[in-house]
Structure formats: C-alpha cells, structure tokens
Amino acid sequence: MKLLFLLYRFSVPLHAISQSKIEKFEPMNFFTGKWEGRETGRSGIGKEFRTYRFILDSNYTCRNNKSVFDPKDANPEGAAHEDWGILGHNSFVNKFKMRDFHSEGYINSYLLENISDNSTKNEFNSYNLENVPEGWKARITLEKIDEDTIEETFDRAQTGKDYVTHLENT
Numbered sequence: 001m002k003l004l005f006l007l008y009r010f011s012v013p014l015h016a017i018s019q020s021k022i023e024k025f026e027p028m029n030f031f032t033g034k035w036e037g038r039e040t041g042r043s044g045i046g047k048e049f050r051t052y053r054f055i056l057d058s059n060y061t062c063r064n065n066k067s068v069f070d071p072k073d074a075n076p077e078g079a080a081h082e083d084w085g086i087l088g089h090n091s092f093v094n095k096f097k098m099r100d101f102h103s104e105g106y107i108n109s110y111l112l113e114n115i116s117d118n119s120t121k122n123e124f125n126s127y128n129l130e131n132v133p134e135g136w137k138a139r140i141t142l143e144k145i146d147e148d149t150i151e152e153t154f155d156r157a158q159t160g161k162d163y164v165t166h167l168e169n170t
Contacts, residue, residue: 031052031063034049034051039169041154043069044070044072044078044079063085080103081103083100096112097111097112098111110138124140136158138155138156139163154166154168
C-alpha cells in the first residue's frame with residue numbers, strides 16, 4: 001500500500017519535468033562546447049582545456065577541465081590539474097546545483113545563487129566541501145565576456161576569513 005501511495009504522490013510532479021530539458025539550462029547554455037584559454041593562480045601560469053556538454057538524456061551538463069601549468073622554481077616540472085563537474089537543475093526548489101570532483105580528491109557542492117539579468121554572469125556558492133578543513137567555503141563565477149570568451153574565477157575562504165582568488169581563467 002505504501003508503494004502505491006508514493007507512486008501516485010510523485011506521478012504529478014514528474015510530469016512537470018517534461019519541459020524542454022535544454023531550455024531549463026538557459027543560464028548556462030552559452031558555455032556548452034569546447035574552450036581553451038590561459039589561467040593564472042597559485043600553481044602559476046598555465047593553459048586550460050575545457051568542455052561543457054549535455055549528458056544523460058540532457059538532464060545534466062558535464063564539465064571536463066584539464067589545466068597544465070608551466071614550470072616554475074617551486075615546481076620545475078610544472079603541474080597538472082583535472083576536475084569534472086556535473087550541473088543539474090532541481091525543479092522542486094528551482095535551483096541549479098553543481099558537484100565538482102577534483103584530481104586532488106576534493107569534492108565541492110555548489111548552488112547557483114546569483115545570475116545577472118542577461119544571464120552572462122553566474123555565481124555558484126559552496127554549500128558542502130569534502131576533504132577540506134571544516135568551515136572553508138568556495139565560490140565559482142562564470143562570466144560571458146563576448147561570443148568567444150568566458151572567464152572563470154575560483155575563490156576560496158578559510159574558516160573566518162574573506163574570499164581570496166585562487167584561480168582565474170580566460
């Protein structure tokens with residue numbers, strides 16, 4: 001009896017999900033595709049290779065990123081970083097959520113908190129960080145500069161401190 005009740009109860013909201021799957025990602029659609037650029041940050045100066053694509057019947061956007069940093073005195077061989085992100089839309093609370101999985105073992109969960117009026121600037125704020133000290137927070141800002149350029153800024157803050165820019169990509 002309980003199973004039947006649950007199926008009935010959730011059958012109506014699931015029907016509402018039949019809206020155009022790609023339309024619901026409108027604030028993020030510009031980023032879909034392949035991107036290359038320069039980045040600067042704590043690891044130095046490097047080159048970034050990134051893709052955004054729809055996955056799983058267009059219910060999610062997947063971001064794949066690989067960054068290769070130039071050699072420097074502290075790291076004569078250079079450095080590499082890789083992360084994957086999954087962006088989904090929670091229809092019941094009308095919020096975008098993103099989870100990032102990093103090659104260093106960090107897992108960051110974000111909510112899209114601020115979208116500019118013309119959807120060219122999107123700010124994600126962390127609500128859960130795994131494998132980092134308690135109380136830290138992170139923020140990712142994605143901005144469309146022009147038709148061929150996006151800029152990403154990754155900021156993080158230690159417990160009780162202000163945000164500091166960790167990485168910028170253009």
